[in-house]
Structures are given as C-alpha cells and as structure tokens.
C-alpha cells in the first residue's frame with residue numbers, strides 16, 4: 001500500500017547523500033572545489049586524498065559530484081553514528097533490526113523530482129578513473145533487481161563502463177546473486193530489468209555489499225536503523241530508495257557475456273584486464289532537483305583511502321565475525337586492513353580459553369571467504385587497529401617454525417597477481433597469541449608508566465617490614481613524587497647489610 005511521505009513520517013532528507021556530505025563539511029572531512037572543473041581533474045584530486053572531495057561544478061553541465069565519501073573508516077563510522085573501532089559491532093547490531101519498508105507515491109519521492117526527457121549516459125558527470133581504464137566508469141552505482149522467484153529485491157554495487165549514450169558494460173564475472181539472476185533470465189532469452197542508484201548514504205552501500213539471503217531492500221532499512229521509503233521506477237517495476245540522488249533505469253540485455261568490458265583499475269590495486277560482460281541499456285533517468293552525483297575510488301597504491309576497500313573491509317569483518325561465532329567463543333574484535341583491499345590481511349583479537357583456539361579461528365577465517373588470505377590472531381591486549389601494535393606482536397609473540405599455519409590449494413580471486421595464473425592459492429595464519437593459562441613472567445609483562453598506588457608507611461624500612469616491595473610501591477608508600485629519596489633510603493639499608501632483592505626484583509629486608 002502506498003502512503004504519502006508526510007503520512008509515513010519518514011524524513012526524506014535525513015539519509016540523502018547531500019546531508020551526509022554536509023556533515024563531512026562541518027567535521028572538516030570534506031575538501032570543496034567550488035570553481036568550475038573538468039572531469040579530467042577528478043581522479044587526480046581523489047587519488048590518495050585523506051578527505052572526501054566535493055566538486056560543486058564539474059563538466060560542461062556544471063554538475064555536482066562527490067568522491068571518496070566512504071574512503072576512511074572514520075567517515076564510515078560517522079555515517080553509522082559511532083567510532084571506528086565500534087563500527088563492526090554497530091553494523092552487527094543493525095543487521096538484527098527488523099526492517100520497515102514503505103512505498104511512497106512518485107510525487108512524494110525526491111529521487112523523481114526530475115525525470116529527464118532524453119535519457120543519456122554521456123550527460124552524466126562520469127570521469128575516467130585510471131589511465132588504462134577502457135572508458136569512463138560510473139563507479140558508485142547501486143543496482144536494484146527483482147528476483148522473479150520470490151519478488152525480493154537484490155541489491156549490489158556494480159560499475160558501469162560507458163559505451164555510448166544508452167549503453168554501458170557491467171562486470172558480472174565474479175559469482176554474485178545478480179550474476180545468477182541475470183544468467184537465469186538470459187538463458188530464457190529474457191532481459192533483466194535493473195535500476196542503478198548513484199548517490200546514496202554510506203549505509204546503503206554497506207547494505208549493497210552484503211550478500212545475505214533476504215530481501216535486500218529490508219537490509220537497507222535495517223542498516224539505516226530507520227524505516228525506508230521506496231518508490232517505483234518510472235520505466236519498470238523495481239523499487240528504489242525514494243531519497244536517492246540519481247536513478248538510472250534500464251535492463252541488461254539477453255545476449256549474455258558478449259561485449260568487451262575493461263580494463264579497469266581494480267580493488268586489489270592493479271588493473272583487471274578486458275572481460276566479456278553483459279550490456280546495460282538505459283531507459284530512463286530520474287533525479288533530485290539538486291542531485292549530487294557520486295564516484296567511488298577503487299584501484300591504485302593508496303587502497304586504504306578508497307571507498308571500495310573500506311566497504312570491502314566491513315563486509316569481510318561481518319562474514320568473519322559470523323564464522324568465528326561458531327568456531328571459537330571469545331572473539332573480541334575483527335579488522336580487515338583497508339590497505340590490503342579490505343580483505344586479504346585480516347586481524348582477529350580473541351581470548352584463547354584453551355590451547356589451539358587461535359588456530360581454529362585461523363581455519364574458520366580461511367574457509368569463510370575466498371578473499372581472506374593472511375590471518376593474524378592476537379590476544380585482546382593488542383589493539384588490532386594499530387599497525388604499530390600488530391608489528392610489535394608479530395615481532396615478539398611469533399616463532400615462524402611454531403606459529404605459522406600455511407595451507408595451499410584454496411579457491412581464490414583470480415585478480416591476485418601473485419598467483420601468476422594459478423587457479424588456486426595459498427593462505428597463511430600467524431598465531432601471535434601468548435600461551436594460554438600460564439601466569440605471565442616479567443619477561444612477557446608489558447611495561448606501563450608507574451601509577452604509585454598502594455599502602456602508605458612512615459619510612460622505606462617500615463614499608464619493607466610489611467613485605468617485599470617494588471620501587472614503585474616504595475614511592476607510593478612514602479607518597480614520594482620524586483623517587484630519589486627512596487634510592488637514598490635503600491642505599492642506607494644496603495650499607496647496613498639489611499637489604500636484599502627478591503628474584504622478581506622486589507626489595508626486601510634481610511631476615512634476621
């Protein structure tokens with residue numbers, strides 16, 4: 001049943017991309033290019049940029065375009081109203097939220113404020129992203145397709161290589177739900193209607209990269225943690241978020257994987273070559289009056305600062321977290337490093353209750369995703385978001401002949417150039433945990449600044465008469481804010497032949 005947006009009480013501005021970009025501006029996370037700019041300026045401005053970049057007037061149409069919106073964990077976390085190290089927990093919580101999807105009439109949908117008379121892909125601000133790409137790519141395009149078997153909407157992110165005014169190549173090489181739906185249609189000689197949203201809130205992109213067996217419109221609502229207003233497209237029966245910036249409607253034709261698509265600077269930082277892929281045909285374009293187009297960064301040597309790696313990281317972490325829920329008991333944190341594409345190098349912090357659990361975690365992570373290649377497991381005292389602490393743990397808690405797990409012959413991603421053409425690949429696990437159940441000796445205790453807590457005494461001698469003490473405890477005993485008077489008192493006791501040291505270094509009075 002359709003309901004007017006006002007009746008639903010759904011705020012159609014709250015989750016629009018422009019509102020989030022405004023928030024980034026306030027937070028100092030946005031670089032604004034107010035002057036007229038050519039599309040050729042976009043990719044160099046985004047490459048390795050720690051900020052999101054807003055072009056207020058780009059291309060001959062003077063369109064508004066934003067890139068790198070999700071290119072940092074801090075920005076993704078901001079979109080979820082949380083901190084970077086709490087992001088996974090927040091996403092896992094939202095995945096449990098019961099979704100509410102409400103259809104609104106066209107006149108209430110900002111995404112259809114303007115329906116363009118002449119649908120033309122070359123009238124959109126689409127830039128060439130990498131030097132050897134096969135053409136300009138629409139890269140932040142969320143696809144919506146209806147699964148005819150159950151009426152559910154499948155949602156994903158798929159790039160579109162411009163081939164002309166009405167055609168674009170779509171990469172459907174990797175296994176995905178969309179690929180299965182497309183191939184089911186194409187083998188029956190049928191077109192598959194599809195709508196691409198370009199310009200959406202980061203939560204929608206996170207929902208789109210999840211691969212879960214649910215109606216994924218509901219997933220968008222759950223991850224927004226709010227009811228989702230949807231509207232029916234103008235040229236097909238697909239429903240898309242009514243607050244989208246741009247919507248490109250059309251279909252994938254029935255000819256199959258027939259047209260060359262690529263090369264393209266891919267998510268592992270290298271090019272993917274030319275592939276044969278299906279073709280998208282544009283039938284309509286709708287947009288907001290002040291629509292903001294979006295581009296997603298992907299390839300190159302600054303992967304950690306790309307939208308794609310940050311999105312992939314979150315997806316990897318959700319999948320691994322779920323696998324670990326059954327494999328081990330006390331997972332504390334999971335982090336897929338964005339510099340490895342958000343998938344190849346994975347960190348797990350866990351409490352190992354019994355010997356061997358770290359290896360169980362490694363095996364579970366190996367198996368749950370083809371893209372996980374190297375797994376590092378640490379105790380909860382190591383901050384897995386810190387490269388420095390991980391380097392330290394690898395240096396000091398790891399013996400290569402004891403703690404390395406290497407296995408070969410796994411299904412893997414063909415894009416990995418280190419495979420050198422092989423179809424299967426190796427995985428390695430690094431068990432950086434300390435032995436379980438053993439009290440830590442001083443040699444594996446981590447130094448911390450002194451805190452000077454403990455009982456007070458009138459003198460060093462009185463304190464030691466109470467029992468052996470560390471130097472810190474003796475300073476605390478005397479409420480010393482200096483320490484050197486404690487050295488003098490210890491010197492006097494030593495010269496009087498009354499001082500000894502315990503094995504652990506504590507000072508004690510010689511027993512008489």
Ligand SMILES: Cc1cc2nc3c(=O)[nH]c(=O)nc-3n(C[C@H](O)[C@H](O)[C@H](O)COP(=O)(O)O)c2cc1C
Pocket residue numbers: 139140154155156157158159160170171172173174175176177178179208209210211212296298307308311312
């Ligand atoms: C920016 C971006 C672009 C992507 N482009 C593609 C693509 O062109 N082709 C593809 O198969 N997957 C692509 N992906 C990955 C898919 O969106 C992801 O695997 C998704 O879960 C697939 O959804 P589905 O299995 O529900 O169809 C992309 C991901 C991101 C973040």
